[in-house]
Amino acid sequence: MPINTTKQTILTSNTIRSSLKKALLLSSAILTTSAFADDWQQDLEQAKGQTVYFHAWGGSQAINDYIAWAGEQVKEQYDVTVNHVKADAAVVVQRIKTEKEANVTEGGKVDLMWINGENFKAMKANDLLTGPFATDLPNYQYVDTENKPTTELDFGVPTDGLESPWGMAQLVFYYDSEQLEKPPTSMTELAKLAENDKGRIAYPAPPAFHGTTFLKQALVELTADADALSKPVDDVDFAAVTAPLWDYLDNLHPNLWQAGKNFPKDGQQMKQLVNDGELIVGISFNPNEASRAVANGELPETIKSYVHSRGTIGNTHFVAIPFNASAKAGAKVFANFLLSPEAQTRKANTDIWGDPTVLAIDKLSTEQQQAFAALPVGSASLSPAELGAVLPEPHASWVAALEAAWLERYNK
Amino acid sequence: MIACFLLCVFGYPLIAGFLNTAVVAFSNQSAISATANSSLTFNYFKDFFTYPGVGKSIVLALWVGLASTALAVFIASNICQVLLLANTTTKSSSRVSKLIMVFSQWMISFPHVAFAISLALLIAPSGSLLRWLSPWLTGFERPPNWITLHDPYGLALILGLALKESAFLVMSFLSASSQIPLHNYQQHGMTMGYRPAAIWWKILFQPIYQQSKLPIFIVLSYSLAVVEISLILGPNTPPSLPVLVWQLFTDAEPNHQLIASAGALILAAVVILSFASWLFIEKIIATCFKAWQFNGRRTTSLALGRTSAYIQCSIFYLIIALAILTLIIMAFSWRWRFQTPLPTQWQMSLIFKTIKQTQPLITQSIILGVSTAVISVCFVIAVLELLVASQSKLLSNSSVGLMYLPLLLPPLVFLVGVQFQFIQLGLDGSFTAVLLGHLLYAIPYVYLVLKGPWLAHDPWQTLHARLLTGSYIVAFLKIKLAQLKAPIAYGLALALAVSIAQYLTTLLLGAGRFATITTEAVTLSSGGDRRVVAIMALMQCSIPLLGFFIASRFYNTTATRKQAPQ
Incomplete structure (x- = not known):
């Protein structure tokens, strides 16, 4: 599918992108009138009834449960069905490469994948990802790109909007x-x-x-x-x-x-x-x-x-859409939901998963901030200050x- | 005609898959354009051989394959000795032999990965064996810093493979023994005054072994090329060859996948080399023991004697039983740390949760397994009927060779290629694709089981039945099938077990979308919660176990009927 060229020219210019982001932050009124919003409405329409095959490592029951919960939410809210395919990222990369070799340019079997680091580098270098989408997601405005630079720099490789941040990791x-x-x-x-x-x-x-x-x-x-x-x-x-x-x-x-x-x-x-x-x-x-x-x-x-x-x-871990995904709109809707304050709060809960958020708490509403503040602290966890x-x-x-x-x- | 058909069914995907791997390995372009026209190169072979630790990996794979197969043959011979020589004597020993039969069938159905995990839990430095013995016997307050797992010589891996594969060889030896005049030989041996152990080693072993070459090579190829078990029990710095190739295949670095293709071809070459080595060593041993075999002495040394066989069998079964006991305890445990012989806290909640979550997978696995079993048995019966009808020896040998290819070649060599073919055909990710993949592995096993009884079946019976009923179909169904229902039941159960055990095939051809109980078990094992792994392993073996249980009802009724007139 050809990438929307006008969108691409907008996005390749970093300055315009950041100013647009600021504009988004200013008021939701601008959002409704911007070209993004129209595109987003279109995505929401298209996504209805789609099934998203989300390829993500499935070794942890807690994470699998969380993904199942998120799937139920987008089914309810956006009529998007999420199917969690439990596969290692490297196997998925190998698969998409094979699909490309076999000239499967659309109707691929992977719609969204959990990814970062070397795998992202390989996907990006081989043009195996769909065009930039992350920065267009409405919830991207809450991402803490200032204090968490790894949300835009994946192992030193610029994400260029090809992957949407999902969670933070620290050794x-x-x-x-x-x-x-x-x-x-x-x-x-x-x-x-x-x-x-x-x-x-x-x-x-x-x-x-x-x-x-x-x-x-x-x-x-x-x-x-x-x-x-x-x-x-x-x-x-x-x-x-x-x-x-x-x-x-x-x-x-x-x-x-x-x-x-x-x-x-x-x-x-x-x-x-x-x-x-x-x-x-x-x-x-x-x-x-x-x-x-x-x-x-x-x-x-x-x-x-x-x-x-x-x-x-x-570092940060992300979700990305392969170039030949069958349900791109649905994948975007799901990626956007994973970035929502609601989903990120639940993910950060140590009783559920305990994966630190990529969002900037101060960009959120008071209510959302309180939800984050009320999260339980695990018996073996360090406070943000102790994490250093x-x-x-x-x-x-x-x-x-x-x-x-x-x-x-x-x-x- | 049959050969053509088999060539299409087995030859095409295998050869195409193999060629695809070869093209990638020899081409000098990036992974993506590798299948396009590109010139021949040996660079990836060079890169592969200069990859750190490759030399040692190859030697290790060869050593593990040969040593574990030899040990498995030895274990299986001892078990068969006990089994075949006990049959004619007392009632209690016939009960023992029946128990061994059931146990062997059960071991075949026990998934490899589950068995490897059980053994690892038993023999690790902090494993259950030392938990039971510490500190009262060993004095250990903390687990010792021993290398009992992942040892550099692959001893743990050899033990695990030998114990598991011996069950398959026991069944193969028994099936081979039905094709030689066993009782005749035994009677002759006895009248000439040979002791039972001498009868076994000097008279019976050689013809049975000769008949079982193919199963032995299947075991050899499997032991040498298996990835999952080497990961659990095998050495890791460097790992044995199949693990190294698999690591390269799944590496994010695009170049590594090309090196892996070269590595996969080397792996195939090493497998073939191992066959040659096996035959060579076999020749040496045969020459050395020829004088001994015909020296006329009616007894054997103590080490090969009957008591020794009993003791050895007991040790093998004890290890297996303790390993599986550990797995069961682990499945019910909540907290179980070193030094306490049993968990300090138990649970059922994880079991209920896992069962609830995997219910759709169980259904899916059963549908797939039963379809595989039914189709493969029907297919094999059709092929055998055609073979019997055409009575061409030459045809049978060439087509049979093709059928066994999936069992003799390392799966890594062609599965990725088969996946490529299926993606091009738009077949991947479908039920059909996974089913076809499973059939590739199930059919040869079923053929192995059914061939003997089918060809041994008296053609006059069929002829008489046809003359009396006037119908081929009625004669076939009422006489032949009815008489051969035991091996058919066993073949169905075996095909089900093979289907349930498929991991790589399901993963690659199912586009990951096709989750079975086995893919889920492997996925969850990467999370490292051993209790869940243990629960999954038990669930995984419950389906084939059920299959063998049902099959054994046919098996046993026929067996008793056969024994009755004696």
Whole structure:
């Protein structure tokens, strides 16, 4: 389907886009008269009766339940049926690529997908996404693009409206307070802890993404040249920048779980190992995951969270529409609903999912602000103040370079 | 004609899928334009071989495949020894053999992933075995820092595969034993004074083994190329070859998928290499033991003796039973930490919730499984009837070879290609596509089960019946089908089990839209809540179990009737 060219010219100009956004914020009267509103009405009309196949990782019952709830809401409010297809993003990317190879330019099997980072980079680079849509969504006005720059910069790659922000993530560690009195506050202290209590610390093997994030966090803390990380990896002296990281890992590995000969598969397996008492520290990208796991009986009640004193790496996860989606209008309506204050409040609730919001609380109405303020705080969660500084992800090109270098050194 | 038909049904998707993978692997363009005309290149093979850890991965895959298959053959021989030699003696031992039969069938229906998870829960450093033994015996206050899972030599993986696959080999050996004059051999052996163990190893084993080469190669190929089980039990730095290829396939980096295509072809080559290695090693062993086999001594060493076989069988079954017990406890637990032998808190709520949520999936899985079972059995019967009618040996061999291809080739090699074909035809994501995929895997198993009894069936009976009734159909239905209802029932149950177990096929051909109990189980296992995983695993095996239970009613009634006149 050809992209509306006038819309595209408007959107390619960043200045016009931001001024339009401001205009949207000013009053809803402008909204009704703007071209956006007409387009949106058209989308709403088209979406009626559509079925949206939403491909999203389905490993968490809590998240699946939340998606089911959101589906019921849009069915009721907009007559859009949502079908949650539980698939990993990488498998979906592979699928859409295959569809493109087979010349399936419309009527594709994926309408909306949960995505970020490398997968987004791959989709964007291969033109596998539909044209910019996110910034046209009415609820986009509430997104906290000022204080949460990762809502527009996905692992350093500009989103260009090709994906709509859904939730925030930040690297947090959790520990068993029964076995560990004082958690470490830096990578160096973590290494000391591993030395004193051999075999109780681990990190997942890259390219599992918790593992890669651990490498990035260590690199940010240890390197002498932190500025280099925001540049494409080819523009810097990779060996020099990363030398302290490899020194650190070489010393750390003999003290790790199973003497560093084995690594947990992913963050989920680390959670099991912490519950089993094999490990004393776990890694998560959701600041509330530990609380939810405690409430769910997956972790002991003695679990607490911590972050490093210099801050930890954070990013945003998104939803995006593939180029050949069958129900684009429906997908937009659903993406817009996921951004709504109502849906975002429920998502941030630790009893439901506990995924931090992408919205700016101060842009919301008093009532909506109160709803956010009234959310319960999980037993193992940190307050926003305790979570501390969010460090930006290194440029997306670092992921592949770090993974390759790690595999080269330790996958033998 | 049959060969042409089979070529269309099996050859086309497989060859097309294989070619598609090959084209991608040899082309020098990006993934997207790879299928367009592009020149030949070996760059991706070069990239694949320079990928970190590949050499070790290949050796590991070969080692795991050969070692686990050898162990499975050994376990299965011991079980069959107990089973076949016990049959003729006492009443209690016939009860034991009946129990072993039921257990073997049940093990076949037990999903691989579920079994791997059970074993992992049992033998992990914090697993149930050490929970039961600590601290009173071991003195461990905390789980030891041992490597019992994901060990670099793949020992846990070998154990898991061997235990699981031995059940399939037991059934294959038994089916093979029905095709040799078993009782004759046994009688001769006994009159010549051979001890039971010597009868088994010196007289019976060789012909049974020769008849079972195909099932053994199926096990070898499966053990070498399986992804899911290697992920749960196998080494990870580096992983074995199939896992490495799968990781590359599902990597976001477009280049990695092309390297993966090259890797998939290498995997196929390694599978073929493993067949050759197996035959080579077999030859050496056969030569070494030839003198022993014909040395005329009526007894065997203690290690191969009957008592030893009983002890070994007991150990295998004990491991399996403990693993499954752990899985059941896990399904009912709420909190269960190291050192407590049993959960400190139990639950039923997760069970009810999971059952409620997966109800539509169960229905879907049953519809798919039953359709697969019925169609594959009808198809195989039709092929066999045509084969019997045409009586062409040559035809049968070539067409049979094609049919077994899906079981002998690693699925990674052609499934992605088949998916591409289906997408082009607009078939993917439909019930038909998934059903066709399942049939590819179910039909060869059904053929394996039905071929023996079908060809062994006395053609005179059919002829007489036709002469008496004057109708081919009546003769076929009333005589042949009625007489062969036991293997047919077993074939139906097996096809159902095969369909229920399909993961990659369902995922790729169903466009992810087609959720079955198995795809859901794998999806939920990525979330790491082991209680839910355990519940799903139990539900997953309940359907095929039910199938085998129903089939066994036919099986047992026929068996008793057969025994009655003796």
